[in-house]
Amino acid sequence: MAPPAAPGPVSVGIANLPNQRHKIVSRKGASYNIMVVGESGLGKTTFINTLFSALMRDYKRPEQRFAKQLDRTVQIDVVRADIEEKGFNVRLSVIDTPGFGDYANNTDCWVPIVQFLDEQHQHILNHETVPNRKTDDLRVHACLYFIQPTGHTLKPLDIEVMKHLCTRVNLIPVIAKADTITPADMLAFKDRIRDCISTHNIQVFTPAVHSEDEDATRRNTSILAAMPFSVIASENDVQVNGQTVRGRQYLWGVAEVENEAHCDFKKLRNLLIRTHMHDLITTTHDHHYETHRVAKLTASGRSDDDPALQARRGFEAKMKEEEAELRKKFTEQVRLEENRFRQWEQKLISERDRLNEDLDKQHSLVKQLEEELEEIIAARKR
Numbered sequence: 001m002a003p004p005a006a007p008g009p010v011s012v013g014i015a016n017l018p019n020q021r022h023k024i025v026s027r028k029g030a031s032y033n034i035m036v037v038g039e040s041g042l043g044k045t046t047f048i049n050t051l052f053s054a055l056m057r058d059y060k061r062p063e064q065r066f067a068k069q070l071d072r073t074v075q076i077d078v079v080r081a082d083i084e085e086k087g088f089n090v091r092l093s094v095i096d097t098p099g100f101g102d103y104a105n106n107t108d109c110w111v112p113i114v115q116f117l118d119e120q121h122q123h124i125l126n127h128e129t130v131p132n133r134k135t136d137d138l139r140v141h142a143c144l145y146f147i148q149p150t151g152h153t154l155k156p157l158d159i160e161v162m163k164h165l166c167t168r169v170n171l172i173p174v175i176a177k178a179d180t181i182t183p184a185d186m187l188a189f190k191d192r193i194r195d196c197i198s199t200h201n202i203q204v205f206t207p208a209v210h211s212e213d214e215d216a217t218r219r220n221t222s223i224l225a226a227m228p229f230s231v232i233a234s235e236n237d238v239q240v241n242g243q244t245v246r247g248r249q250y251l252w253g254v255a256e257v258e259n260e261a262h263c264d265f266k267k268l269r270n271l272l273i274r275t276h277m278h279d280l281i282t283t284t285h286d287h288h289y290e291t292h293r294v295a296k297l298t299a300s301g302r303s304d305d306d307p308a309l310q311a312r313r314g315f316e317a318k319m320k321e322e323e324a325e326l327r328k329k330f331t332e333q334v335r336l337e338e339n340r341f342r343q344w345e346q347k348l349i350s351e352r353d354r355l356n357e358d359l360d361k362q363h364s365l366v367k368q369l370e371e372e373l374e375e376i377i378a379a380r381k382r
């Protein structure tokens with residue numbers, strides 16, 4: 001049996017884009033933002049540090065950290081790293097939000113987070129109508145909602161917050177501290193959460209299951225079956241059978257972060273970074289941003305009939321036309337050049353054939369002269 005292949009560099013999903021899009025993304029680079037939300041003390045910050053330590057191990061890129069003030073009391077922390085694979089640049093930002101649930105009244109605890117999400121869409125919308133549209137894009141492409149591992153079901157607060165989030169972002173529910181619940185309880189807990197999500201009509205990010213590619217179909221089915229993802233987070237390395245792994249040490253043994261029998265951290269990381277990054281970016285732009293754009297423009301009376309928008313669309317249409325014209329000219333030029341080369345090649349081939357014929361004639365002549373010479377010498381000898 002062939003030895004197993006050595007683990008290669010991690011493949012960012014964006015490297016699998018079709019050629020055209022491939023080039024655009026590789027040139028411009030893509031902003032890719034993940035946010036963690038949930039009650040206080042569920043391990044959101046620890047999860048981000050665990051994720052980054054795994055990413056830094058794979059990409060060996062320095063990370064940057066900075067804080068941003070949302071309103072007078074709420075601050076978010078952003079951990080950022082530029083990761084690059086096969087020429088693709090991805091500016092990954094993970095946004096850490098303060099946990100809610102610390103206060104007796106948590107009624108509006110989600111408001112600053114929702115405001116932040118809306119502001120990021122608005123920021124891009126405002127930039128759409130200015131000539132230089134290049135700007136820092138902090139629109140959230142994946143929002144991980146941390147659920148307390150109670151083993152029962154979602155709390156009313158979870159349901160309320162998730163309802164507000166799911167209309168604005170790709171929502172991915174995550175069960176925190178999977179090491180505190182038995183595997184059998186976890187399965188039943190996941191079932192109850194899925195039921196609750198469907199009863200309350202909460203839209204969670206669902207990758208399309210059917211694809212031409214059998215591997216992708218199998219992968220997506222297994223992702224879907226694992227939702228909501230259970231995670232174990234840890235900032236410490238521990239020893240398991242002489243190997244160093246990320247995990248949490250207990251008297252009875254080790255809860256390993258990247259062991260798929262212990263939790264779904266690896267599945268979640270693969271979905272976020274490898275297999276569904278492009279899907280998350282596209283749905284954010286095409287669905288969530290578009291919903292915000294239409295709602296805002298309609299509310300402010302600026303429908304699609306708005307003159308400024310029409311002017312911009314006209315400009316874009318003109319640019320597209322010019323691009324198509326240039327492409328046509330280029331193709332025609334290439335065709336003409338190809339014809340010219342083909343004719344030239346044909347000429348060279350005929351010239352080569354003519355010279356070969358001449359050479360054959362000269363060879364026959366030399367041969368004939370040699371025979372005559374031999375005959376004369378033979379006559380003289382006689």
Ligand SMILES: Nc1nc2c(ncn2[C@@H]2O[C@H](COP(=O)(O)OP(=O)(O)OP(=O)(O)O)[C@@H](O)[C@H]2O)c(=O)[nH]1
Pocket residue numbers: 038039040041042043044045046047097098099100176177178179180231232233234248
């Ligand atoms: N058992 C267990 N403990 C965890 C896990 N992840 C984090 N913790 C612990 O939970 C505690 C809180 O973790 P944080 O990462 O600060 O939680 P947080 O969600 O960021 O909390 P806030 O910032 O207050 O919202 C720490 O003591 C962590 O070590 C886990 O997967 N399992």
Ligand SMILES: [Mg+2]
Pocket residue numbers: 044045046096097098099
């Ligand atoms: Mg925290």
